[in-house]
Amino acid sequence: MGVERLIFAPPEEAELHVERTPVEVTCPRCSSTNVARYPVANYVGPRIVTKCQECFHHLSVDVPTADDHWPPWRSATMDWPSSRAG
Template sequence: MGVDRLLFGPPQEPTVSVERISTNQTCPACGSHEVARYPVANFIGPRMVVKCQECFTHLATTVPTADDHWPPWASATSDWPASRNG
């Protein structure tokens, strides 16, 4: 994990958005090739989802890895294993 995850200023743009990365998959519901993977704030914590951008069919939900940099405000120790000492 780099310092860029720990030190960041307020956004300079008027709106905040996330990059939706194309997965080169085909949607099983509508047949569209517009399937993307992107971060979301879920009720069970931060997650990465794969959804069709045409019909919004949900294809997958995964826990973000360190390479995903999601969420940007995550603790520097968020991926450390827990111990019995707290």
């Protein structure tokens, strides 16, 4: 049993979901107004996507800011510039 299990207990829900925030934008591909912004776990790290919910066209993929609170375990020093010392 690692330390991460003590800090982050396993979820109690059977299914996990994220809140999708509606955005007042029209999809350029299908002209739908059902567009949402939400966090994802991407192969390059945590990202915030703005995506059409009808045709799943990506309108934008952004690096999360401190105001996005994503990921929930985000380090307070994540945006600090690194030094040569490490």
